[in-house]
Every structure is written in structure tokens, then in C-alpha cells.
Amino acid sequence: MEPEKRSEALLSVRELRIAFDGVETVRGLSFDVRPREVLAIVGESGAGKSLTARALLGMLPRDATTSGTIRPDLAAHRGRRISLVPQDALSALSPVHPVGDQLAAAVRSVSGVSRKEARARAVAALDRVGIPDAARKARAYPHEYSGGMRQRAVIAMATINEPDVVVADEPTTALDEERRDQVLRVLAEQREAVGAALVLVTHDMDAVREHADRVLVMYAGHLTELGPADEVLGRPRAPYTAGLLASLPQHAPPGRRLPALRGTPPAPGALPPGCAFAPRCPLAADVCRAAEPEPQQVEGRLVACHRWAELPHPATELFQEQTAEEGEERQPA
Numbered sequence: 001m002e003p004e005k006r007s008e009a010l011l012s013v014r015e016l017r018i019a020f021d022g023v024e025t026v027r028g029l030s031f032d033v034r035p036r037e038v039l040a041i042v043g044e045s046g047a048g049k050s051l052t053a054r055a056l057l058g059m060l061p062r063d064a065t066t067s068g069t070i071r072p073d074l075a076a077h078r079g080r081r082i083s084l085v086p087q088d089a090l091s092a093l094s095p096v097h098p099v100g101d102q103l104a105a106a107v108r109s110v111s112g113v114s115r116k117e118a119r120a121r122a123v124a125a126l127d128r129v130g131i132p133d134a135a136r137k138a139r140a141y142p143h144e145y146s147g148g149m150r151q152r153a154v155i156a157m158a159t160i161n162e163p164d165v166v167v168a169d170e171p172t173t174a175l176d177e178e179r180r181d182q183v184l185r186v187l188a189e190q191r192e193a194v195g196a197a198l199v200l201v202t203h204d205m206d207a208v209r210e211h212a213d214r215v216l217v218m219y220a221g222h223l224t225e226l227g228p229a230d231e232v233l234g235r236p237r238a239p240y241t242a243g244l245l246a247s248l249p250q251h252a253p254p255g256r257r258l259p260a261l262r263g264t265p266p267a268p269g270a271l272p273p274g275c276a277f278a279p280r281c282p283l284a285a286d287v288c289r290a291a292e293p294e295p296q297q298v299e300g301r302l303v304a305c306h307r308w309a310e311l312p313h314p315a316t317e318l319f320q321e322q323t324a325e326e327g328e329e330r331q332p333a
């Protein structure tokens with residue numbers, strides 16, 4: 001495959017493979033994270049997004065076997081050069097220590113500042129993420145915070161040591177829509193303030209549209225498409241990306257709420273021959289069932305599809321027709 005140019009990379013992932021019991025879930029993934037960019041990773045459940053994110057942090061489950069390279073080894077400096085904003089803020093905070101103490105401990109774990117200075121930085125960090133009365137709230141325990149406030153505290157924790165990369169794994173899934181927007185905004189602001197790159201694992205295409213510079217679309221552990229977010233979302237070149245976008249509510253045919261993508265992704269270890277997406281792809285041809293497409297450069301992005309040149313624009317039509325037909329088939333006679 002054609003990798004990206006290394007010169008621009010803050011982090012280079014090459015041929016990453018992650019397997020459990022010999023079954024590969026991430027299958028030869030290569031991409032870069034560039035300085036200060038927001039790189040979104042999207043794809044249906046089970047695509048390998050979280051595992052990829054965890055690999056960057058050196059936080060894979062113990063029974064995972066891996067190959068490939070991730071350079072430089074920022075994971076060796078987790079908490080300082082790379083940090084995590086998890087889906088569930090409670091899992092990132094200890095229930096038995098005040099939030100401010102935990103932030104101060106994070107500061108002192110990487111620098112020799114005094115307790116007093118660490119504490120002052122902790123309060124300032126909570127204030128920066130919009131926690132009202134930060135000095136008092138610093139003395140409170142996580143259970144005394146609301147869900148949105150807890151997620152802000154976790155963002156403060158992830159950015160307090162000014163890392164090069166922040167990895168956020170579905171950071172807003174547990175929140176309602178209003179808090180989701182607030183938390184994403186705070187995350188984007190803090191990333192900008194400390195000059196970190198952000199790797200954002202998400203199902204939320206609105207978040208991608210609003211915050212991402214580039215987007216990596218994954219399917220069955222493989223790269224499907226990678227490029228500038230506005231271009232990929234505006235004119236997808238891989239049928240899978242098009243299907244994913246077509247399945248958003250705003251693209252549903254009038255009066256219908258049918259999923260635009262037929263079927264479900266294959267389970268790891270039960271991949272079809274050739275392109276893993278072929279059984280669901282309206283453009284699939286013999287070549288797709290014969291050989292898995294490798295990512296290739298297409299107009300400034302990487303696309304892994306034999307048939308990209310055949311994809312109409314807007315491609316969503318292709319999936320809407322498919323969906324409408326399916327719906328009609330289901331109508332009683």
C-alpha cells in the first residue's frame with residue numbers, strides 16, 4: 001500500500017495488526033497523526049476503532065497480540081506526551097480522591113513542581129474547562145460532579161501536561177445532546193490551547209464535520225478511506241463511506257427511517273474473500289470478491305476500493321435506492 005508521507009507525521013502507524021486468539025481484528029492499518037490536527041476515526045461498531053486508539057496509548061488488552069510499528073513511542077510517556085479521554089469519565093477518575101488532588105498528582109507525576117504549584121495548576125485547569133467555582137470544586141469527589149462536569153474534568157486531566165496527542169474514545173456517547181456539544185467544544189478548545197493533536201474516535205458525523213481536519217474511515221479492521229474531512233464527507237470515494245453517510249437520518253428517504261447500509265459488518269475471523277465490504281456493496285464486481293483492495297492515492301486521499309471510479313456523485317442516491325427497494329420488498333402483497 002502507499003503510506004502517507006512521513007515528514008508531516010507526529011505519530012506514524014504502519015501495518016498495525018491486532019489479534020485475539022489468532023483472529024485479527026485490526027488488519028494492517030497505516031496512517032499518520034499530524035501535529036495539531038484533529039483526526040477522526042469513524043466506522044460501524046466492531047471496525048477496530050477503539051483498539052486502534054488503545055494501541056496508540058499502549059493500552060491494549062493483555063491477551064492482544066500485535067505487529068507493525070507506531071513511531072515514535074509516545075505510549076512510553078503516557079500522561080505526558082499522549083493521553084486519553086475515555087467514553088466513561090468515571091473510569092478515568094478515582095472515586096476516593098478529590099478531583100483536584102488527582103489533577104495535581106498528574107502534574108507531579110511528570111514534573112518536579114511543589115504540591116502548592118501543582119494544586120494551583122489543577123484549579124486553573126478546572127477553571128479553563130469551564131468548571132464554575134473551580135477552587136471549591138477541586139476539593140469535591142467525582143460523584144459530586146454532574147456527567148458533563150466530570151467529562152470536562154477528564155479533559156482537564158488529559159490536557160494538563162500539554163501532551164502532543166490527546167486520544168478521545170467516543171468522549172460524548174454517555175451525554176445528552178446539549179452536553180455533548182459543550183464537551184466537544186471544550187475538548188476542541190483545550191486541544192487548541194495546548195497545541196496537541198486530537199485523535200477522535202466517534203460515531204457522530206456531526207462532530208466529524210464540525211471538528212475534524214481529517215477522517216479515517218475503517219471497515220472490518222482495515223482502512224477504507226482517509227483524507228481531509230470536508231472532502232471525504234463532501235464527496236466520498238469509497239462506497240462504504242458513502243453508505244455510512246447515507247445512513248445518517250438527514251439522508252433518509254422522505255417518510256422512511258430505513259438503514260441505508262444493508263446487513264452488518266462481518267465478524268473478525270469470518271471475513272468474506274476479497275473486499276470485506278463486497279457483500280454489502282451495491283458496486284461490488286468480480287474483482288471485489290477476488291482480492292482485497294489496498295489503499296491507493298486518489299485525489300489527495302487514500303481509498304481502498306477497486307471500484308472507486310464508478311461511484312456516482314452524490315453517492316448517497318445509490319444507497320437510498322437500494323434501501324427503498326428493500327423497503328418495498330418488505331411491503332405485504
Ligand SMILES: Nc1ncnc2c1ncn2[C@@H]1O[C@H](COP(=O)(O)OP(=O)(O)OP(=O)(O)O)[C@@H](O)[C@H]1O
Pocket residue numbers: 020025043044045046047048049050051052061268
Ligand atoms: N479484549 C478483546 N478480546 C477479543 N476480541 C476483542 C477484544 N476487544 C475487542 N475485540 C474485538 O475486536 C473488534 C474491534 O473492536 P473495537 O472495540 O476496536 O471496535 P470499535 O470499532 O471501537 O467498535 P465500537 O464502535 O462498538 O466501540 C470487535 O469485533 C471486538 O469484538
